[in-house]
Amino acid sequence: MDIPHHSALSPADALALRYGIEAAPPVGPWNDHIGLLLSHRSIRGYRTDLLPQHTLETLIAAAQSAATSSNLQTWSVIAVTDPDKKTALAKVASNQKHIEQCPLFLVWVADISRNQRLGAEEGVALETMPYQETFLVAAIDAALAAQNATVAAESLGLSCVYIGALRNNPQEVARITGLPQGAFGVFGMCVGYASPAAANEVKPRLPQDVVVHHDSYDTTGERRHRAAYDHLMGAFSARNDMAADTWTRRVIGRMGKLAAMSGRDKMVAALHAMGFPLK
Ligand SMILES: Cc1cc2nc3c(=O)[nH]c(=O)nc-3n(C[C@H](O)[C@H](O)[C@H](O)COP(=O)(O)O)c2cc1C
Numbered sequence: 001m002d003i004p005h006h007s008a009l010s011p012a013d014a015l016a017l018r019y020g021i022e023a024a025p026p027v028g029p030w031n032d033h034i035g036l037l038l039s040h041r042s043i044r045g046y047r048t049d050l051l052p053q054h055t056l057e058t059l060i061a062a063a064q065s066a067a068t069s070s071n072l073q074t075w076s077v078i079a080v081t082d083p084d085k086k087t088a089l090a091k092v093a094s095n096q097k098h099i100e101q102c103p104l105f106l107v108w109v110a111d112i113s114r115n116q117r118l119g120a121e122e123g124v125a126l127e128t129m130p131y132q133e134t135f136l137v138a139a140i141d142a143a144l145a146a147q148n149a150t151v152a153a154e155s156l157g158l159s160c161v162y163i164g165a166l167r168n169n170p171q172e173v174a175r176i177t178g179l180p181q182g183a184f185g186v187f188g189m190c191v192g193y194a195s196p197a198a199a200n201e202v203k204p205r206l207p208q209d210v211v212v213h214h215d216s217y218d219t220t221g222e223r224r225h226r227a228a229y230d231h232l233m234g235a236f237s238a239r240n241d242m243a244a245d246t247w248t249r250r251v252i253g254r255m256g257k258l259a260a261m262s263g264r265d266k267m268v269a270a271l272h273a274m275g276f277p278l279k
Contacts, residue, residue, distance in 0.1 A: 014038040014185070020232040023207040023225075038202070043159035046101040046190065046200025051158070056104065059191070063145035064153035074115060074138035075145050078107040078177045078185075089188065093165035094262065098198075102190035103267045107166065107173065108139035108146045113182035113268055129182075130277035142186050153191050159198075163188035166264045170270045181275030200240045204232050206247075 010016070011034075011191055015024040018038050056079055063077065076248075081104060089107070089191035099105055112134055119126040128134050148159045166188045168174050173185040207225045230246035237245050258265050271278055 005074040009035065010038075011035070015106075017173075017202045018205055019207060020204055023228065025208050025233075037151065040106065040150075040154060041159075041200055041202050042161040042192040043198050043200070044096070044098045044161055044188075045195040046098055046103070046159070046192035047195050048101065048103065049193050050103050051191070052185075055153075055156070055158075055191075059106075059149040059152050063149040066141075066144040066148040068144070069137045072115060072137065073141065074112050074134075075142035076109040076111040076114070077142075077145070078109065078179075080107060080177070084226055085128065085176055089166065089173065092169045092172050092176075093163050093188065094164060094168065098161060098190045099163060099188065101195075102192035104191040105163075106146070106149070106189040106191060107177055107181050107185045108142045108187055108189065109179065110135060110142045110186050111183045112138050113180045116182050128277065130279045132250060132278040133279060135271065135276045138184075139186050146187070146189060147189075150189070157193075158191055159194040161190050163190065167264050167267065170267075171273060172275060178230045179274075184271065184276065201236065204229070204236055 001114040011027040012024070014035055015027065015038070019025065028196055039133075060077065069271065071162065080089065083100070086100050086102075086105050089105065092102065093099060098155060116129060118124065119129075146162070150162075153160050164187045166185050170184055173179070174183070179185065198204070206229050208226045210222055212227075226248060230248050233247040233250070234245065254260050
């Protein structure tokens with residue numbers, strides 16, 4: 001069964017799925033692109049079917065069409081299909097099985113190495129390279145490109161899930177994929193056809209009032225909205241076989257203890273070792 005990404009839902013129904021009926025905002029301007037965006041869900045189980053020929057090229061063209069800071073294009077992607085490499089990468093990511101199942105695994109790379117090589121070839125020292133800002137630019141570029149690829153894949157009836165757990169051990173990811181200094185795998189992404197067992201619902205988000213601030217930041221009503229969202233997510237979790245949990249408990253579980261970072265608390269040291277001094 002393919003996940004019905006091209007949602008036939010009315011705008012009102014699509015908004016109700018994303019926010020719950022109570023918190024759904026009014027329907028505004030709408031088209032099929034927006035319907036597609038609202039139908040997104042991460043998929044964690046894949047059929048082994050290969051992707052149609054030249055799917056990768058299409059996804060990369062979509063990715064390269066994203067905005068990129070000053071057109072510096074400080075990102076790269078490693079398209080991994082070798083089963084042994086996928087197994088090794090899955091091991092880094094706490095053995096997430098979908099990494100081995102999916103026919104295509106993309107490692108999105110914040111990559112300042114290419115422009116460093118450009119500087120070396122031109123005999124110019126690029127003074128901005130060691131700065132934290134330069135890493136941030138590259139990480140943002142990689143994320144924007146990846147999200148364009150996700151939307152493109154979903155528009156083709158494919159499914160995806162980001163894999164931030166690659167950052168559990170960025171140096172091992174660099175070893176497996178042969179990254180040079182100045183290249184950092186910010187996250188991975190599974191691409192493939194969803195297995196029927198992995199079909200899930202659209203996951204609700206916080207009410208818009210919590211995330212949108214008009215002219216200045218305003219936390220009025222945040223606690224009340226969070227309580228309502230906890231209720232919605234508790235019911236969603238129960239329906240979708242996730243450990244029945246509220247959003248509040250999830251945030252505390254993920255952000256409350258260093259152990260939940262699975263080694264990512266050593267990120268600055270890893271970045272230093274990988275050619276990002278972060279001045
Ligand atoms: C940068 C990033 C890293 C993520 N890493 C993982 C991951 O390692 N494993 C996983 O199962 N999901 C991962 N996700 C997926 C999120 O859990 C998911 O997007 C979130 O729960 C919202 O669900 P939805 O995408 O179905 O709407 C990641 C998402 C992002 C944006």
